[in-house]
Amino acid sequence: MTYPIYKIKDSVDLFLSDEKYLMAYYMNTRQRKSFRINEWTVHLLEIIDGEKNINELVKVMQDEYSVAPEDTKDVLIVMEKNRIITKVEKDCSILSQYDQERYDRQINYFSEFFSEDKAGLLAQKKLMQSRILIFGCGAVGGDIAEELAMAGVQNFTLFDFDTIEKSDLSRHMYYEKGTEGYAKTEVLKQRLLEVDSRLQVTCINKSLKPEENIEDIIIGHDFVINTLDEPYIGYTSAKISRVCVKHNIAHYIAGGFDAHLASTGEIIIPFVTPCVECYAGHFKKTLAGWKPKKHPVAHRYRDIGGLASMSLFSASFACVEIIKYITGLVDMEDSFKVRGELLFNDLKLTYLNVEKNPNCPVCGKGIEK
Ligand SMILES: [Zn+2]
Incomplete structure (x- = not known):
C-alpha cells in the first residue's frame, strides 16, 4: 500500500501573524484566508516537504513534539480541504511526463481551483482532448x-x-x-x-x-x-x-x-x-423606437x-x-x-x-x- 505524500501548494503563500494566526494568500484567485493555529502546526508545516508520506509526518510529530497521531491527521485534513497542502501526484496515466512539464505552470494554475493537484492534471487533459x-x-x-x-x-x-x-x-x-x-x-x-x-x-x-x-x-x-x-x-x-x-x-x-x-x-x-x-x-x-434615415450616399467605400x-x-x-x-x-x-x-x-x-x-x-x- 502506498501512503499519500503531501506538499504545500505551489500557488499558496503563507505568513504567520503573532505566532497565532496563519495567513494563506492564494495567488491565482487573489483570495486570503486566516486560520488560528497552535504552536505545533507551524512545526508540521515546516516538515511538509513533498517527500515525507503521511505516516512519516505523523511519526515526526509524535516523536519530536508529542502530538497524537489523530491530531496531526486532523490538521492535515483541514489544510488539504483549505487548499494549503495537496497530495503529490506522480501519476503518468493522466498526462505524459512531457505534457506535465510542458504545461507545468498552467496545471499549477488550474490546480488552485481544486483541493487536489490531480484535478489540475485532469483539467489539462480535458483541454487536450x-x-x-x-x-x-x-x-x-x-x-x-x-x-x-x-x-x-x-x-x-x-x-x-x-x-x-x-x-x-x-x-x-x-x-x-x-x-x-x-x-x-x-x-x-x-x-x-x-x-x-x-x-x-x-x-x-x-x-x-x-x-x-x-x-x-x-x-x-x-x-x-x-x-x-x-x-x-x-x-x-x-x-x-x-x-x-x-x-x-x-x-x-x-x-x-x-x-x-x-x-x-x-x-x-x-x-x-x-x-x-x-x-x-x-x-x-x-x-424598438430607433428608425434611422437611409444613408444619403448611395455608394460608399468603407474598410x-x-x-x-x-x-x-x-x-x-x-x-x-x-x-x-x-x-x-x-x-x-x-x-x-x-x-x-x-x-x-x-x-x-x-x-x-x-x-x-x-x-x-x-x-x-x-x-x-
Ligand atoms: Zn435563446
Missing part, C-alpha cells in the same frame, strides 16, 4: 486558435473561404510577409503546427452560404467558435447557434467585428446563458479599421471563457459573462443588460435538451 471548430480565420479567429493551441488543445477544424491580403499583415499575429494570396486556413494550420507538431488540424475552405448544411460539420465537435463576418456576423451566428443549441454544444460568438472592435463577444451554453436568438430579441426590444491589440483583447477574453468552460474550473452557470465592450478612450468595460428569454423559440421553455 477537446475538439474545437472555428468559423472564420481572421485576426480574432486566428488569435483564438493560436492561444488555444498554446494552452494544449490538440484538435482543430478551421473554416474560412478567404485568402490573405496585404492589409492583414498588420493585424494578424500569424500572417507573415510572403503569405499573401494563400488560404487563411492553410497558413493558420502551419502556424498551429509550429506551436505543437502533434496537432490534428482540418481545413474547410468554403464560405458560409445559406444552402450550406453546417450540421454535419458541427456534429463531432465539443466547442464551436464563430468569428465569421461574411455576409455579416448576425447571420452566421444565428445559423451556427441554432444548430449548436439543437445538439447541446457550447459555442462562442467572438467580438472584434466591424463596429465592435474591442467587443468581448459572448459564450453561449445551451439552456444556461442567453442564446443568439435571446440576444436578437434583446436588441429588437431596446432598439472599417482595426488594431492587432484590440483583436488580441477580444481573442484573449474569449479564450479565458472557453478554457473555464472546457476545464470546469468554475461553475459557469454562476459566472458567465454576457457581451461586453472595452472602450478605447478610457478602457471602461461595460456589459449589456441581456438575459435569457424564457420564451425564446430556440432555447426557451418546452425546447428539449
Whole structure:
C-alpha cells in the first residue's frame, strides 16, 4: 500500500501573524484566508516537504513534539480541504511526463481551483482532448486558435473561404510577409503546427452560404467558435447557434467585428446563458423606437479599421471563457459573462443588460435538451 505524500501548494503563500494566526494568500484567485493555529502546526508545516508520506509526518510529530497521531491527521485534513497542502501526484496515466512539464505552470494554475493537484492534471487533459471548430480565420479567429493551441488543445477544424491580403499583415499575429494570396486556413494550420507538431488540424475552405448544411460539420465537435463576418456576423451566428443549441454544444460568438472592435463577444451554453436568438430579441426590444434615415450616399467605400491589440483583447477574453468552460474550473452557470465592450478612450468595460428569454423559440421553455 502506498501512503499519500503531501506538499504545500505551489500557488499558496503563507505568513504567520503573532505566532497565532496563519495567513494563506492564494495567488491565482487573489483570495486570503486566516486560520488560528497552535504552536505545533507551524512545526508540521515546516516538515511538509513533498517527500515525507503521511505516516512519516505523523511519526515526526509524535516523536519530536508529542502530538497524537489523530491530531496531526486532523490538521492535515483541514489544510488539504483549505487548499494549503495537496497530495503529490506522480501519476503518468493522466498526462505524459512531457505534457506535465510542458504545461507545468498552467496545471499549477488550474490546480488552485481544486483541493487536489490531480484535478489540475485532469483539467489539462480535458483541454487536450477537446475538439474545437472555428468559423472564420481572421485576426480574432486566428488569435483564438493560436492561444488555444498554446494552452494544449490538440484538435482543430478551421473554416474560412478567404485568402490573405496585404492589409492583414498588420493585424494578424500569424500572417507573415510572403503569405499573401494563400488560404487563411492553410497558413493558420502551419502556424498551429509550429506551436505543437502533434496537432490534428482540418481545413474547410468554403464560405458560409445559406444552402450550406453546417450540421454535419458541427456534429463531432465539443466547442464551436464563430468569428465569421461574411455576409455579416448576425447571420452566421444565428445559423451556427441554432444548430449548436439543437445538439447541446457550447459555442462562442467572438467580438472584434466591424463596429465592435474591442467587443468581448459572448459564450453561449445551451439552456444556461442567453442564446443568439435571446440576444436578437434583446436588441429588437431596446432598439424598438430607433428608425434611422437611409444613408444619403448611395455608394460608399468603407474598410472599417482595426488594431492587432484590440483583436488580441477580444481573442484573449474569449479564450479565458472557453478554457473555464472546457476545464470546469468554475461553475459557469454562476459566472458567465454576457457581451461586453472595452472602450478605447478610457478602457471602461461595460456589459449589456441581456438575459435569457424564457420564451425564446430556440432555447426557451418546452425546447428539449
Ligand atoms: Zn435563446
